[in-house]
Amino acid sequence: MTRLVLSALGSGTREGGVLRWLLPLLPVLVLLLIFFLLPLGELLRMSLLATRPMPRTPDPDVTLANYVAVFADPLHAEMAVNSLLVGLATVIFTLLIAYPVAIYLTRCGSWERTFISVACLLPIFVNLIVGILGWYILLLPFGVLQQALQWAGLIDGPLRLLRSFPALVLVLTYEHLPFAVLILASAVQNVPQDRINAARLLGASNLRIFRTVMLPLTMPGIVASAILVFSLSVSSYLIPILIGAQRVPVIPMAIFSYGTEQMNWPMGAALAFVLLVSVALITYGFTVLAGRLTRRGQWEVT
Amino acid sequence: MKSAEEGAAPGVTAPDPILRLEGLAKSFQGQRVLHGLDIAIGRGEFVTLLGPSGCGKTTTLNLVAGLLAADEGSIRLRGAVVNDVPPQRRRLGMVFQSYALFPHMTVAENIAYGLEVQRMPSRDIAHRVGAMLDLVRLPGVERKFPSQLSGGMQQRVALARALVTEPDLLLLDEPLSNLDAALRREMQQEIKRIQTALGVATLLVTHSQEEALTMSDRIAVMRGGRIERLGTPLEVWRDPRTRFVCTFLGDATVLEAVSDGTAFVAGPLHLTPASSAPAADTRRTLAFRPEHVRLDPPADAPNAALGLVREASFRGAHVACLLDCEGLAIQAVLPADPGGRLPQPGTPHRFAIPPDAVMLLDD
Ligand SMILES: Nc1ncnc2c1ncn2[C@@H]1O[C@H](COP(=O)(O)OP(=O)(O)OP(=O)(O)O)[C@@H](O)[C@H]1O
Ligand SMILES: [Mg+2]
Numbered sequence: 001m002t003r004l005v006l007s008a009l010g011s012g013t014r015e016g017g018v019l020r021w022l023l024p025l026l027p028v029l030v031l032l033l034i035f036f037l038l039p040l041g042e043l044l045r046m047s048l049l050a051t052r053p054m055p056r057t058p059d060p061d062v063t064l065a066n067y068v069a070v071f072a073d074p075l076h077a078e079m080a081v082n083s084l085l086v087g088l089a090t091v092i093f094t095l096l097i098a099y100p101v102a103i104y105l106t107r108c109g110s111w112e113r114t115f116i117s118v119a120c121l122l123p124i125f126v127n128l129i130v131g132i133l134g135w136y137i138l139l140l141p142f143g144v145l146q147q148a149l150q151w152a153g154l155i156d157g158p159l160r161l162l163r164s165f166p167a168l169v170l171v172l173t174y175e176h177l178p179f180a181v182l183i184l185a186s187a188v189q190n191v192p193q194d195r196i197n198a199a200r201l202l203g204a205s206n207l208r209i210f211r212t213v214m215l216p217l218t219m220p221g222i223v224a225s226a227i228l229v230f231s232l233s234v235s236s237y238l239i240p241i242l243i244g245a246q247r248v249p250v251i252p253m254a255i256f257s258y259g260t261e262q263m264n265w266p267m268g269a270a271l272a273f274v275l276l277v278s279v280a281l282i283t284y285g286f287t288v289l290a291g292r293l294t295r296r297g298q299w300e301v302t
Numbered sequence: 303m304k305s306a307e308e309g310a311a312p313g314v315t316a317p318d319p320i321l322r323l324e325g326l327a328k329s330f331q332g333q334r335v336l337h338g339l340d341i342a343i344g345r346g347e348f349v350t351l352l353g354p355s356g357c358g359k360t361t362t363l364n365l366v367a368g369l370l371a372a373d374e375g376s377i378r379l380r381g382a383v384v385n386d387v388p389p390q391r392r393r394l395g396m397v398f399q400s401y402a403l404f405p406h407m408t409v410a411e412n413i414a415y416g417l418e419v420q421r422m423p424s425r426d427i428a429h430r431v432g433a434m435l436d437l438v439r440l441p442g443v444e445r446k447f448p449s450q451l452s453g454g455m456q457q458r459v460a461l462a463r464a465l466v467t468e469p470d471l472l473l474l475d476e477p478l479s480n481l482d483a484a485l486r487r488e489m490q491q492e493i494k495r496i497q498t499a500l501g502v503a504t505l506l507v508t509h510s511q512e513e514a515l516t517m518s519d520r521i522a523v524m525r526g527g528r529i530e531r532l533g534t535p536l537e538v539w540r541d542p543r544t545r546f547v548c549t550f551l552g553d554a555t556v557l558e559a560v561s562d563g564t565a566f567v568a569g570p571l572h573l574t575p576a577s578s579a580p581a582a583d584t585r586r587t588l589a590f591r592p593e594h595v596r597l598d599p600p601a602d603a604p605n606a607a608l609g610l611v612r613e614a615s616f617r618g619a620h621v622a623c624l625l626d627c628e629g630l631a632i633q634a635v636l637p638a639d640p641g642g643r644l645p646q647p648g649t650p651h652r653f654a655i656p657p658d659a660v661m662l663l664d665d
Contacts, residue, residue: 194402197369200389201396202416202467212415216406299405299447 040276047269066270076254076271083250083275086165087234090172094180094229095222097173102184103214120178128175132242135171136162139243168244172233179232180225187221188214216294223290227283234279251275318381320345320471320503321366325375328361335361336527338375345470346501348494352514353524354550359507362524363475366505368392379471395464395502396473399480401456403448409435409459410444416467434462437496454485461493465500472497474506478513490517511551515539523547545587545663554589555633556663561586565605566660570628573605576657587663594659595634597623597651606654611645621645625653 022029048062070076105116123131138145141158149155161167191214199209215222237252244250251271258268291297319342326339336358343349351359364370366377368389376383384392403412410431417427435441438458448456457477464472477493478486494517497504508514514521515535523531523538523546531538531547542548545556559566559573561580566573566588573588580586599606609625609632618638623645625632634653636645645651 192400192402194398194400195404197367197389198396198398198402198463199404199415200369201367201392201394202463203390203393203419204415205390208419213404294406296406299449 043269044273046266047273049266066266067274069267070270070274075249076251079249079251079254080278082165082248083234083252086168086172086240086244086248086250087230089165089169090176090233091226091230093169093173094177095184095226098177098180098184098225099188099222101181102188105181105185106189116181120181123175124178128238129242131175132171132239135167135174136242139167162243163245163247165244165248168240168248171239171243172236175236175239176229176232179228183225183228184218184221187218187224190221191217219290219294219296223287226286230286231279231283235275318345319343319378320347320380321505322378323362323366323375324378326362326365326372326377327374328358328365328370329373334527336365339527339529341522341529341532343471343503343505346503348497348504348506348517348519350506350508350514350518350521351524352508352511352521352550354509357524358527359509359524360475363396363473363505363507366471367394367396367473393467393469394471394473395467395469397457397460397464397475397477399476401448401460401480403456403460403463405448408445408447409440409451412448412459413463413466415463420467430466431462434466437465437499438462439492453481454489457481457489458492461496465496465502468500470503472502472504474504476508477506478508478510486513493517515551523550525550540661542589542661543664545589548589548661548663553592553633553635554661555592555595555631556587556589557630559586559588560584569630571605571607571630573655573660574657575660575662577662589661589663590655590659591661592622592633592635593620594656595625595632595636596654596656597634597636597645599652599654603654604657605660606652608650609653611647611649611651613647614645616644625651627653 047066048064050061050063050065101116105113108116137143139161140146141160141162143161146155146158146161150157195213195217196209199213204212234250235252237256240248240250241253241256252275255268255272255275258264258271322342323339326336327334328336339358339362341349351362353359361370365372368384368387372385377385379387379392379394404415407415410428413431413434414427417430422430431444435444438461440455440458440462443451443455443459448459451459457480460477474493478489481489490513506514506517518535520532520534521538522529523542525546531543533541538547539551542551548554549556557568557571557573559568559571561567561582561584562572563580563582564574566575566580566586568588573590575588596603607627609627611623612626612631613622613624615622616638620638621636621644623634623636625634632653
């Protein structure tokens with residue numbers, strides 16, 4: 001089963017043979033159209049409507065006023081910076097932890113492999129809120145962790161672990177680590193051992209092999225997991241509201257607030273659309289940069 | 303032949319060998335794969351490990367390279383035991399069956415890899431890479447990527463990459479098995495030419511007897527994790543000693559025979575070997591190669607008998623023939639007749655096996 005998940009999430013997708021792929025993809029495309037593209041169009045339409053306190057009879061006029069308001073509000077700027085930093089930090093920590101685990105996963109025996117795979121999959125099966133509350137209890141001022149630290153004499157009085165930027169990044173990293181491990185494990189596994197051995201026989205140290213062989217050859221997996229973790233982290237709502245709350249305000253909180261508390265759907269829609277486009281642009285930029293660094297377009301045969 | 307100028311063929315007792323394996327043993331999951339291997343390779347010598355699939359050739363090569371750890375025995379490189387030296391510091395060149403080129407680097411960067419590791423100045427690197435590409439006859443592909451090259455060209459790049467650091471021992475693991483027959487023959491000669499030009503000792507792994515016979519100074523025929531026969535191609539071919547080596551190297555008719563004091567008797571065949579007069583009543587296994595069988599020999603030819611032609615098939619340069627000698631099946635390969643005449647199936651023919659061609663086997 002692990003193998004199935006690995007290959008399903010793997011980076012092995014290649015362009016080419018468009019027509020041959022289109023037919024089996026048809027059901028997915030239809031689903032995508034109904035449940036993703038149509039709501040997205042609706043979101044875009046709504047974001048272009050004028051803001052009304054009670055949107056019974058929305059003004060049919062198209063206006064960019066919401067977008068102007070989105071960019072004018074300094075609170076949004078602060079939230080955007082927070083979101084960006086949280087996303088980047090989560091990506092970096094996730095990759096730093098997941099890559100060694102992925103390498104270990106491909107080198108170790110079958111017993112350890114099963115163990116790590118199950119450990120990776122379990123958090124996905126656990127209900128998100130249950131998982132977050134677990135962290136909540138752990139990090140609370142008089143929670144398990146702080147009591148243990150105090151008992152050991154390592155800290156003196158309660159610390160504010162919860163409601164902080166590091167806590168938010170920590171929980172987001174935990175939550176998204178399994179995806180990164182599974183993707184990277186498949187990427188690392190796809191690097192033929194012969195190539196690593198060839199580099200070793202040519203005298204390369206492990207660090208140099210990592211830098212000159214492993215990193216470029218697993219770059220698609222790194223890019224894929226970075227994109228996944230970044231977009232999941234930046235768009236996460238539950239974890240920021242429960243762990244960071246008002247100390248680390250992020251964009252999804254504002255979207256939620258516009259949509260529910262303030263009943264200002266057009267503003268919420270405009271903000272959501274800005275977030276979507278930003279994530280898409282950052283993702284695209286990252287892919288292009290990684291591809292250019294490894295010159296992938298030049299040598300990869302499809 | 304190379305070994306001639308070094309006096310006797312450099313066997314396990316070669317003076318100052320580049321590589322010496324003593325009692326090398328290896329198990330995988332409790333399963334013995336190598337049983338105490340002994341071999342020494344002299345400087346500049348070309349030695350081939352030849353054997354069927356699964357006999358432990360690749361394992362031996364990986365042990366020499368340091369990619370696997372030996373369970374027992376010692377590996378000496380340039381006189382020093384290297385069992386605990388990592389592959390990085392063994393200073394060996396190796397070409398893998400898959401070539402193992404770095405796909406994200408150009409040909410020049412691939413070849414330069416070992417020199418970059420040594421932090422050689424880039425001007426010297428460019429010079430050495432150019433010289434290496436000339437040696438493997440691949441000028442002008444510096445900036446191409448491996449995926450843009452044919453199999454044979456990739457093979458040459460892999461060879462250049464392994465040799466650019468001037469190792470004194472080159473390891474080749476079935477380097478030609480991914481090439482088609484014509485290219486394989488060409489690369490056999492190319493590898494041999496480059497190996498001779500650089501004077502680099504080479505350990506080749508193959509399961510193709512043709513490759514082993516044409517390229518090697520010495521051949522080690524392996525079976526089930528042991529070296530069964532070690533010698534020059536001619537020695538191993540003419541005197542294989544065991545039935546396995548004899549039939550692995552080429553076709554042969556193998557017979558069980560009993561000595562009557564002057565000749566070995568197998569059915570109607572009376573065979574006198576060239577070497578020694580056999581003592582009476584000794585049982586031996588005899589063999590001879592199809593190409594040594596003479597059809598319609600002169601009347602006074604030794605080791606002659608009468609056989610019935612069962613099949614005769616035209617193979618271009620020669621004719622393959624199956625003779626029935628009172629129940630014994632005798633394979634014969636005859637030079638093609640210029641007039642295009644084939645021995646007719648069903649006709650009786652006299653045939654003879656020259657005493658030189660009779661091989662005595664232990665098994
Ligand atoms: N990593 C391994 N784990 C378990 N068994 C192995 C391993 N590597 C090799 N073996 C076993 O050891 C034996 C020898 O393998 P080896 O690869 O050395 O054979 P070979 O002579 O190179 O064969 P081939 O011509 O097929 O390459 C085989 O029976 C193989 O199944
Ligand atoms: Mg092998």
